[in-house]
Amino acid sequence: MIAAIVLVLRLALASALYLFLAWAFLILWRELKQEGQKLAAKKPTGIVIIQKQEDSDEEQSFRFYQAEIIIGRHSQCDLSVADEALSAQHARLVYRRNLWWLEDLGSTNGTFLNDSHLTTPAVVITDDTIKCGNTFFRLQIDNDENSVHKN
Amino acid sequence: MNRIVQGNLLKVAGAFIFLQSAILTLAPAALARSFDAPLRWTHWIAALILGFLIILIHREIAERLPDADPFLFPTAVLLSGWGLLTIWRLDAHLGARQALWLGVSLIGLFFGLQAPDPLNSLRRYKYTILSGGFLLVILTLLFGANPMGFGPRLWLKCCGVYFQPSEPLKLLLIIFLAAYLADQLAIRAGIASLTLPTAVISGFGILLLLFQRDLGTASIFIALFTIMIYLASGRRRTLLFNAAVIVCLAVGGYYFIEIVHTRFDSWINPWEDSAGRSYQIIQGLLAVANGGIEGRGLGLGSPNEGRGLGLGSPNVVPVAVSDFIYTAIAEESGLLGTLGLLALVGLLLIRSLRAALLAPHLFRRLCAAGLASYLGIQTLLIAGGNLRLVPLTGVTLPFVSYGGSSLLTSFAALLLLLRISNPLDEEPAPLANPRPYYTLGAALLLGVFSVALANGWWAVVRGPSLLTRLDNPRRIVEDRFVPRGKLVDRNNSIIDASSGKIGALERLYAYPDLAPVSGYNHAKYGQAGLEATLDAYLRGLQGTSAATIWWDHLLYGMAPPGLDVRLTIDLTLQSRADELLRGYSGAALVLNATTGEILTMASHPTFDPNQLAETGDALQSDPKRPLINRATQGLYPTGSLLDPFAQAVTGKQSLTDAERESVYEAIGFQRTPQIQLPTAQSFSAVGLEHFHVTPLQAALAAAALSAHGIAPAPNIASAVNTPADGWVALPVLGASFEALNAPIADETAQRLIRSGDRYWSHRGRAVEGDSAVAWFIAGAPPNWGGVPIVVVVLIEEDNPQAAERIGSQLIAGAMNP
Numbered sequence: 001m002i003a004a005i006v007l008v009l010r011l012a013l014a015s016a017l018y019l020f021l022a023w024a025f026l027i028l029w030r031e032l033k034q035e036g037q038k039l040a041a042k043k044p045t046g047i048v049i050i051q052k053q054e055d056s057d058e059e060q061s062f063r064f065y066q067a068e069i070i071i072g073r074h075s076q077c078d079l080s081v082a083d084e085a086l087s088a089q090h091a092r093l094v095y096r097r098n099l100w101w102l103e104d105l106g107s108t109n110g111t112f113l114n115d116s117h118l119t120t121p122a123v124v125i126t127d128d129t130i131k132c133g134n135t136f137f138r139l140q141i142d143n144d145e146n147s148v149h150k151n
Numbered sequence: 152m153n154r155i156v157q158g159n160l161l162k163v164a165g166a167f168i169f170l171q172s173a174i175l176t177l178a179p180a181a182l183a184r185s186f187d188a189p190l191r192w193t194h195w196i197a198a199l200i201l202g203f204l205i206i207l208i209h210r211e212i213a214e215r216l217p218d219a220d221p222f223l224f225p226t227a228v229l230l231s232g233w234g235l236l237t238i239w240r241l242d243a244h245l246g247a248r249q250a251l252w253l254g255v256s257l258i259g260l261f262f263g264l265q266a267p268d269p270l271n272s273l274r275r276y277k278y279t280i281l282s283g284g285f286l287l288v289i290l291t292l293l294f295g296a297n298p299m300g301f302g303p304r305l306w307l308k309c310c311g312v313y314f315q316p317s318e319p320l321k322l323l324l325i326i327f328l329a330a331y332l333a334d335q336l337a338i339r340a341g342i343a344s345l346t347l348p349t350a351v352i353s354g355f356g357i358l359l360l361l362f363q364r365d366l367g368t369a370s371i372f373i374a375l376f377t378i379m380i381y382l383a384s385g386r387r388r389t390l391l392f393n394a395a396v397i398v399c400l401a402v403g404g405y406y407f408i409e410i411v412h413t414r415f416d417s418w419i420n421p422w423e424d425s426a427g428r429s430y431q432i433i434q435g436l437l438a439v440a441n442g443g444i445e446g447r448g449l450g451l452g453s454p455n456e457g458r459g460l461g462l463g464s465p466n467v468v469p470v471a472v473s474d475f476i477y478t479a480i481a482e483e484s485g486l487l488g489t490l491g492l493l494a495l496v497g498l499l500l501i502r503s504l505r506a507a508l509l510a511p512h513l514f515r516r517l518c519a520a521g522l523a524s525y526l527g528i529q530t531l532l533i534a535g536g537n538l539r540l541v542p543l544t545g546v547t548l549p550f551v552s553y554g555g556s557s558l559l560t561s562f563a564a565l566l567l568l569l570r571i572s573n574p575l576d577e578e579p580a581p582l583a584n585p586r587p588y589y590t591l592g593a594a595l596l597l598g599v600f601s602v603a604l605a606n607g608w609w610a611v612v613r614g615p616s617l618l619t620r621l622d623n624p625r626r627i628v629e630d631r632f633v634p635r636g637k638l639v640d641r642n643n644s645i646i647d648a649s650s651g652k653i654g655a656l657e658r659l660y661a662y663p664d665l666a667p668v669s670g671y672n673h674a675k676y677g678q679a680g681l682e683a684t685l686d687a688y689l690r691g692l693q694g695t696s697a698a699t700i701w702w703d704h705l706l707y708g709m710a711p712p713g714l715d716v717r718l719t720i721d722l723t724l725q726s727r728a729d730e731l732l733r734g735y736s737g738a739a740l741v742l743n744a745t746t747g748e749i750l751t752m753a754s755h756p757t758f759d760p761n762q763l764a765e766t767g768d769a770l771q772s773d774p775k776r777p778l779i780n781r782a783t784q785g786l787y788p789t790g791s792l793l794d795p796f797a798q799a800v801t802g803k804q805s806l807t808d809a810e811r812e813s814v815y816e817a818i819g820f821q822r823t824p825q826i827q828l829p830t831a832q833s834f835s836a837v838g839l840e841h842f843h844v845t846p847l848q849a850a851l852a853a854a855a856l857s858a859h860g861i862a863p864a865p866n867i868a869s870a871v872n873t874p875a876d877g878w879v880a881l882p883v884l885g886a887s888f889e890a891l892n893a894p895i896a897d898e899t900a901q902r903l904i905r906s907g908d909r910y911w912s913h914r915g916r917a918v919e920g921d922s923a924v925a926w927f928i929a930g931a932p933p934n935w936g937g938v939p940i941v942v943v944v945l946i947e948e949d950n951p952q953a954a955e956r957i958g959s960q961l962i963a964g965a966m967n968p
Contacts, residue, residue: 006177006451007705009174010174010445013167013449019166020160021495024222024225028222
């Protein structure tokens with residue numbers, strides 16, 4: 001009789017132990033999901049890239065809402081440019097810590113930001129000019145507080 | 152958010168501790184199977200006070216470190232509460248002390264939370280910390296003591312409190328290494344300056360190993376050092392290098408340091424020396440096996456029964472409160488419990504490593520990773536050591552084991568982890584190569600997983616076969632709690648029975664003269680005779696339904712009440728035989744010639760099994776060998792006992808060897824009787840003339856004369872009283888066989904009836920060297936209307952008259968009841 005009571009207590013005890021664990025892992029799982037949603041919800045500020053060839057005045061503009069833009073000659077690149085002087089994956093723009101960063105992807109001919117050779121990732125702002133091969137890209141970032149508005 | 156999570160988890164942990172406390176209170180009543188038992192209450196006071204402290208700390212964490220990891224504190228509370236109650240159950244005195252230490256640790260944590268962040272100053276004073284560590288080691292080497300008065304001197308005694316410096320030393324090492332490595336990495340130092348402290352720390356480890364025989368701390372030191380260097384440098388080479396160092400140390404230690412040698416040998420093969428050096432580990436494994444999957448329940452396993460019952464050891468598993476607490480938990484909570492415990496440890500490790508990765512400074516990151524490694528490695532070392540996964544090293548299970556130093560250190564580590572997990576308003580420090588952290592996490596979790604597998608192996612796969620080991624003390628404990636079945640004679644007069652209160656049951660032998668036959672069931676001397684051969688019935692494991700056995704095992708961890716067994720022995724006849732035989736060495740048997748039922752089996756000199764505790768050793772070395780059942784185990788030369796059988800089989804008295812052999816063959820001297828008793832095998836000492844047989848064999852041959860030539864199958868246990876069907880006949884083990892032609896048997900018996908007697912009889916005598924034995928066989932005539940009694944008497948002296956006197960009185964009494 002007493003042993004039966006104790007048996008019930010023992011079962012309850014095991015349940016408490018596993019409730020603790022289940023709860024802990026449930027919270028961990030929720031946290032994981034939350035982090036994922038937070039990341040997914042974190043929309044980068046839109047960016048417009050205005051592309052112009054060195055030898056022409058024709059401008060093309062592209063608007064992006066994603067957090068990573070790869071520029072290169074390869075057709076799979078986010079911004080694919082038919083320019084023989086570009087590497088297949090030449091450079092990329094990355095949205096991190098609420099800023100857009102430009103990073104060279106080990107290109108053959110190098111990436112230039114406002115005419116200076118890019119060696120480490122650098123923050124870019126509106127009206128910065130990037131030169132890759134024979135192509136120029138001018139940037140316009142939405143609501144850019146850092147930009148120096150030239151009229 | 153974190154506050155709510157921590158609060159909810161603490162509530163569940165509180166429920167766990169409440170339930171565990173309730174079980175602890177009720178366990179003595181459950182074991183005694185009545186409320187008339189000393190219930191345990193004192194631990195509730197400790198639980199209340201500690202619960203209050205825990206609530207205070209919960210609020211303090213929520214207020215001061217609002218972003219601290221909400222899993223760490225509840226997990227630590229659950230683990231330490233579980234440990235405390237397990238210790239309390241093993242030894243209430245130590246439990247109270249542990250409660251005190253837990254209180255001190257919690258108060259320390261409370262004030263530690265209010266104090267300013269110590270991490271920065273810890274980093275600044277790293278060399279002071281290192282020197283402090285050195286000082287502790289030197290002090291321990293000089294003034295070390297052991298609270299038990301023997302063994303490794305790893306404690307410092309101050310103000311009446313013993314303190315184990317190796318515990319805080321591990322923390323000091325982690326802090327020093329984290330600070331040192333963070334500084335070195337800040338100035339982009341090379342691998343050489345990273346490994347510079349190698350010499351210092353390895354020196355530490357080896358010093359401890361050499362002078363203090365502290366294998367556990369030395370291993371943890373080397374492991375922590377390796378991990379920290381690996382995390383800082385990110386180079387696997389360091390792992391290989393340190394692995395090589397460890398192997399060298401291990402090999403060197405094996406050949407030059409005795410304790411390493413012992414530990415290694417008892418790890419590889421503990422079964423060799425199970426009563427000596429590997430006693431502890433085997434008893435630990437038995438505890439794990441006894442826990443099985445579901446566990447016996449706190450207070451219902453056997454670890455503490457040793458204390459109150461005076462089995463000679465303070466606990467069934469030595470040092471169950473500290474080094475072997477994992478096995479105590481495994482026994483009482485089962486695989487279910489230990490898997491939960493390991494999952495808790497895994498949770499603690501994962502969250503600590505997460506805190507490390509998110510830490511804003513390299514120093515904090517290394518510190519948290521070091522603390523996680525400390526908790527993880529120490530748990531794996533001792534749990535793995537208990538389960539024979541790795542060689543045993545005497546370290547504590549963090550948060551769980553008994554010991555003030557261990558508990559304080561664990562809570563100090565918790566405080567640092569809580570602080571590190573509460574991020575400053577900064578981004579995590581940059582991490583170029585996260586791989587070492589992943590490797591560390593994976594390795595620790597793999598370790599936890601291996602421990603879980605090993606636990607399952609011992610508890611489930613090997614458990615049942617382990618528990619049948621003779622050095623499993625649980626059988627003896629069980630005998631004190633579960634009434635063993637009675638042995639009764641054919642008229643239900645008690646021969647052996649259990650008496651006393653549950654928890655202090657004792658076997659009483661109401662008819663001690665039968666001891667060489669009925670045997671005994673004793674804590675020290677084991678089992679003998681019918682008590683041994685009928686054990687499965689007497690213990691209730693045979694004849695009881697499987698469901699009952701399962702239910703009793705689940706409720707009490709014990710076998711169900713034993714079943715009574717009825718013997719064929721007639722105590723009236725038996726006592727007459729014992730009276731007649733007293734003073735002689737020999738045996739007397741009375742059989743029913745047709746059924747083979749043994750009505751009397753006397754063996755003298757006999758002994759009193761009630762006195763076994765005092766006389767056991769003397770009995771074992773007694774030259775008269777009273778423990779032997781002479782009726783089935785004594786082998787005696789046949790001599791002229793054979794004459795009537797020789798006449799009956801071959802028709803003449805003097806025989807050739809071949810004829811002799813055919814006589815032996817015919818009357819069954821060459822077959823060992825099948826009976827629920829240990830029997831000796833007949834043999835010829837020197838040629839066939841000196842063939843030796845047991846009195847039982849002689850009795851079966853004699854029975855053939857009274858039963859028309861058929862030698863019956865002997866039988867001593869006739870029935871068992873099962874709960875479902877009442878008395879059920881037990882099977883006869885052997886088979887009867889035709890020893891003689893019926894007419895020849897009848898004729899021989901008739902010829903052996905002397906004038907004036909109602910029975911046939913024959914005296915025999917056999918001489919062998921200086922000694923001689925006297926035989927007497929007698930039996931009812933073949934046409935007898937009553938029970939066909941057969942009597943055999945053997946005495947170990949050249950005195951056929953005495954044998955005849957005893958035998959004729961026996962048969963006269965048996966035929967005229």
